[in-house]
Each structure stands twice: as structure tokens, then as C-alpha cells.
Amino acid sequence: MKTILEVKNLCKSYENIRVLSDVSFKVGEGEFIAIMGPSGSGKSTLLYNISGMDRPTSGEVVLCEKEISKLPDEIMSEVRLKQMGFIFQHAYLLKNLSIRDNIVLPGFEAGVLDREQVNQKADALMRKTGISNIANHDIKKVSGGQLQRAAICRALINQPDILFADEPTGALNSSTTKEVMDIINNVYTDGTTVIIVTHDAKVASRACKVIYLIDGNIHDALELGKYKADEATSATREKRLAQWLEKMGF
Numbered sequence: 001m002k003t004i005l006e007v008k009n010l011c012k013s014y015e016n017i018r019v020l021s022d023v024s025f026k027v028g029e030g031e032f033i034a035i036m037g038p039s040g041s042g043k044s045t046l047l048y049n050i051s052g053m054d055r056p057t058s059g060e061v062v063l064c065e066k067e068i069s070k071l072p073d074e075i076m077s078e079v080r081l082k083q084m085g086f087i088f089q090h091a092y093l094l095k096n097l098s099i100r101d102n103i104v105l106p107g108f109e110a111g112v113l114d115r116e117q118v119n120q121k122a123d124a125l126m127r128k129t130g131i132s133n134i135a136n137h138d139i140k141k142v143s144g145g146q147l148q149r150a151a152i153c154r155a156l157i158n159q160p161d162i163l164f165a166d167e168p169t170g171a172l173n174s175s176t177t178k179e180v181m182d183i184i185n186n187v188y189t190d191g192t193t194v195i196i197v198t199h200d201a202k203v204a205s206r207a208c209k210v211i212y213l214i215d216g217n218i219h220d221a222l223e224l225g226k227y228k229a230d231e232a233t234s235a236t237r238e239k240r241l242a243q244w245l246e247k248m249g250f
Contacts, residue, residue, distance in 0.1 A: 001028035004161060004193050005050065010059035010069075012042075012049055012216075019045050020056070020216040027162075027195065032188040032227070034204035035197045037213035038250065043197045044166055046213065050195070051084055051164045052076045064161060082110050085155030085163040085192075087184075089170040091147040093139045099150045100126070100135040107157040118157065125153040129183050145176035152183055156192070163187060165196040169203055181206055185227060201245060205237045212248050220248065 005027040012020040020042050027033055035043050048054040050061050052068055061069040068079055080086075093102040100122060107118035126132045129149040134142050139150075148168060155163060165184065169177040177200070185206050188194045196207065204210050210222045222244045224237055 001031070003027070004029040004064060005195075006062040007050055008060040008062070010046075010049060010056045010061065012045055012054070013057045018216060020049065023059070023216070023218055025211060025218060025221075027193060030188070030191050030193055031209065032185075032194040032207045033196070034207035034210045035195065035213065036199065036204055036210055036245070036250065037219075041213040042216040043213055047164055047166050047195065047197050051086070052080055081106060082112060082158055083161045085158070085160035087148070087151050087155050087163070087165040087168040089167040091139075091151040093147060093150060093154070095139060097139075098136050099131065099139060099142065099146075102139065103150060103153045103157055106154060110158045112158060121157055122153065125156055128186070129153055144172055145179060148172065148176075148180050149183065152180070152187070156187065160192065162193040162195065165194065167197060167199065169198070169200060177203065182229075185229070201241050202238060205234065205241045210241060210244075212245075212250075214248075
């Protein structure tokens, strides 16, 4: 499997407080990785540093064979726009734009596709995620689950090499969490690499591999293999992960 992301001896400190220490791992093209750990273990900090939203104190982040951690801000912004997609706990859509306009905006900004192609891509994504009927709605007039679906469409509009998600289901109820994770799982099945930070074992059980952080270090990792959406397999994966997390002290 080709490596799409490699993290080498990554360290991050804030005012002499070490948050991440010598973190190293590889992510294969098309893999689905979950990052777990107790509160304050550095999960979100790791995600922000490997995605270029923050800069490591030392170490390297290599995306598609290109070292990105020391790129100038302007170039790094271009990399995030064209090669990465982002989903957060809250959708952070622009309040003055409709659902559809929020989705197409990054596509227009990237300039990779013409406006008609971007609009066609947005229509296809909204159909796939079941929100075509709210395309012209104000973002204040839709549910939290619909907002997250729109955020997923926005994250995928530029066909990113890798999708980063930070607690994307943290503000959702259990049934909506399942719906959103089914969509993210389809993204992974279609070939996009996914890295997700989560505290939810059900969410993490969808991943190929779970990385467990303690005090800014990778303490251990569990290989789960490719997710299958049948009830028996899901239950077995969840049980195996729960037993492993118990050993981690989670």
C-alpha cells in the first residue's frame, strides 16, 4: 500500500509545555485511521499539526511525498484547500450563505474545476448525502445532522486526497451519529483516506486502525481491518475495540 501521509518524530510545545513528543506513524493511501486517547492526550493537537492548521515545534509531516510542515503559509493554505478536507464537531458554515453556497464556495476558490463542474459536483454530493431538498435553505433552518452532511459535502467538493475529522459526531445524537458515520464510511470506501479524532468507540470501530495517545505519545495501535456494515461484524469489532481500550485504561 502506498504511503500518503508520514509523520516523523513530531513534537509540539506551547510555552515550554510539551504536548506532543516524538510521534511517528504512516498512513496508507485509502486507509481509515482513528485517533483516540484520554482528554488532554494531544489528539486534536496532533490532527492540527499533521494537517497544517498548526506547525510542529520539530519533526516532519510528509503528504504525498512532499514535506509540508515548513511550507510558507500561503502555499500551505493552497495545500489544505486542494488536497485536504476538514470536518469538525460543529459545521462552521457561513451564516450569510445557503447550504448550497457554503458547499460550492471552496470549489470556486480552488479554481481546479470550472463553475459548472463545481455545481455538478455539489449536486452529486448533496444527492449522495441526502440533503438535495435543503440546498437553498438558510443554515439556521436545518438540523445538526443536516449541517454535518453539508460540512461533509463542503469537505469533499475539491476531491481531497485526505479527509481530516475532529470529533465530527460529538454534538450529535446516536441515530444521527450512525447516519454521519455511514456517509464517512462511504467516503473511505470510495478511496479517500480518512483520519478521525474521536472519543466514541462506536465511531472508532469503523476505522482500519486505531491509534491510542497518552500524554502526547503513541502508546499503542490496534489493527481492525476493513469495516463491514453487517450487524454481527460491527458488534465483534466494537467488542474487540472495547476490550483493547479497557486495557489502555480508557
